């Protein structure tokens with residue numbers, strides 16, 4: 586196996602939660618499914634997070650122009666929304682929002698209904714690393730749903746977290 590294939594296989598074993606990064610403003614309305622949502626700090630001026638988005642994704646271009654975005658952490662029953670925003674249904678970025686239930690947050694960023702947690706962010710900084718923009722946002726608004734169960738993705742399939750019995 587070459588290094589790239591081994592890297593992809595290794596990373597497929599790192600089950601992650603699934604989020605949709607959405608944005609709206611002068612740069613257009615766009616949204617893309619991401620597994621790269623990562624907490625950076627809870628203790629800065631405001632909490633911050635990052636996402637890595639391919640430079641050819643219209644969502645990355647729109648986020649950089651709008652200087653704001655929303656990270657919508659999907660709930661366990663939202664696989665269809667993940668597929669929709671991954672472009673698996675063939676819908677373009679504008680049409681994806683016609684098929685989703687959402688409303689604008691205080692900064693005008695699209696918050697998807699049913700997401701287990703929604704983080705509305707102001708763009709803090711971004712860096713183009715080879716193929717991906719590393720986008721850092723300061724969280725300005727949070728919405729938490731009653732359902733705390735996040736959708737997971739690992740080994741190229743959707744999954745759910747299952748609690749383990751203590752060992753030993």
Ligand SMILES: Cc1cc2nc3c(=O)[nH]c(=O)nc-3n(C[C@H](O)[C@H](O)[C@H](O)COP(=O)(O)O)c2cc1C
Pocket residue numbers: 603617618619620621622637638639641642643644667670671672738
């Ligand atoms: C579970 C899952 C996680 C993904 N994570 C990312 C990611 O972190 N960053 C990224 O750029 N694309 C990610 N993608 C791919 C994008 O969702 C999308 O398919 C790709 O950007 C092409 O669509 P677009 O050109 O409409 O943006 C992921 C797809 C899936 C299904």
